[in-house]
Each structure stands twice: as C-alpha cells, then as structure tokens.
Amino acid sequence: MGGVAWTEEEDRLLRECIQRYGEGKWHRIPLLAGLNRCRKSCRLRWFNYLRPNIKRGSFTNEEVEHIIKLHKLYGNRWSLIASRLPGRTANDVKNYWNCHLSKRLLNNAHLIEPNETTKNTTIIAQDKNNTIECESYEYNWKRSSETIQNNNNPIETISMHDPKPNQASNGGTLLPIEIMSPFVRDEAYNDQMVAQEYNKYACIEENGTMEVLQRDLDFELEEIKITTGEHSKCKWDFDELAFDLELWTNSL
C-alpha cells in the first residue's frame, strides 16, 4: 500500500466519530476523532473502506458489463460510475478498470491506423440536461505509446436535410449515423467497433420507429422507438441506459 496503513484502532476512532458527528466537516474530523491523520486521509478511509454497505470481493459479470457501458458514456468519471454501482467505490471501479478493462481496450488498439482521419455524423455530445446532440465530427486517430485517442472536434451541426441515396427496406431513406450509445456495445468497448459503426444507417418510419441497419457488425442493436418532433435532440434514461425520445425527425 502507498502510505501508512490504517490500524483497527484508527478505524474504530474514525467510525465512532462519524457516527457521532456525521459525514462532512472533514477538516474537523481528525481533531474530533483524536486521529493523527489529515482530513483527506480520513475522508478517503471512510468513503473507500469504512462506510456501511460497501461491497467487497470480485466484480460480477453484470457489474463489469455495467462499468463498460458507463465508462463509454462518462469516461474516467469514476465517482459518477460508482454512484450507479451500489456498494462499489470510485476507487474500486478505477482500480478494476486500470487492472483489467483498460487492457482489453489496449489490446484492440492495433485495429485502427495511426493518424487516420475519418469524418462522420455522430450522436455524441451529452450535457448536464441529459441531452445528446447530433453533430458531424472529424476523428483524428493518434497513437501514443500506450493507446489510441481520437481528438475529435465537432466541425458542424448535423444536417439531416441531406439524405444519402440509400434505400431502406420500407422504401424510406437511410441516413448514415454513428450511435455512441451504451446499448450498442454489448461487448467490451474497443476501437474496432468504433470504426465499424461508421457503416450504420438509420431510417425513421412514419410510425415513429427508427430502423437501424448495420454493415459488418455481428451484434444486434435493439429497435429504437422515437417520436416525431422538431428537435434534433434525444435524451438518455440513465437508469435504463436507453434512448428516451425525439430525434432529428424534422429532417425527413
């Protein structure tokens, strides 16, 4: 362990102090508890180890799948990810990711050429109002010593008034899209999938159903129900990890 390990006596003092005075006011906790620890250490020990209902032991397959989906959505915002995994701490999730899952990502990095540039329409931006906007992005794939990163810069707002000459099975028009959504990835996130998703097409039907066709993909995508509207926006249901609503239908 890096640093000085906590003793059982220190744990007892901290636990009793927080049970008496409650969480928060961490700058007062060391003095109140009679601990020769800084407030940061006290807070960390409580949140990562002493707090009730902390789940110990290995992550289940369901938890791992959830982490992968949430990491795709949130990135390295470990506390946000952990808040959706009952009993797990941000430190636990971060450690698990760094020890196990990041390597799975790294193992697939060779599938994209370094410095490759691609331009695609995506649904990717998420703001605090749970709104995801459609944009056209230019991806510049850079290979560092350890991983591939995309320095994606939004270059224009999506224009769905420019249908591509592809015909859907129902006779409608297919529009090229990329859906950066959790449920698209029922396997570990990897760069190969990102590349393949460029070959995804969508068609919005009159009854509000969006048909999604996939090229060169070997996993299923659930049917997405949408409503007609004027906004080029959609929302996430963060508990169900699913789309909720309206999406660029004014363009068809």
Next chain:
DNA sequence: AACCGTATCAACCGCGTCGTG
C-alpha cells in the same frame, strides 16, 4: 525454499471547483 515479475488495491498527491468573507 528463494527469487523474480506481475497484479492488486489502499493510500497519497495535486488540482479544479465551490462557497464564503
């Protein structure tokens, strides 16, 4: 048994954010 390399994870550190005066 001893050694070595790797994996694990608790703890520390630095920095950004926020509230307050």
Next chain:
DNA sequence: TCACGACGCGGTTGATACGGT
C-alpha cells in the same frame, strides 16, 4: 472582484500478495 480555505475527484504510487520458475 478577489483571495482563501475546504471539498471532492482523478492520477499515481508503492506495499503486499500471488504465481511461475
């Protein structure tokens, strides 16, 4: 508006555990 302190987060460290030789 600015300065300051507290909080919270993510990156990193390093001690220990573990497995292989």
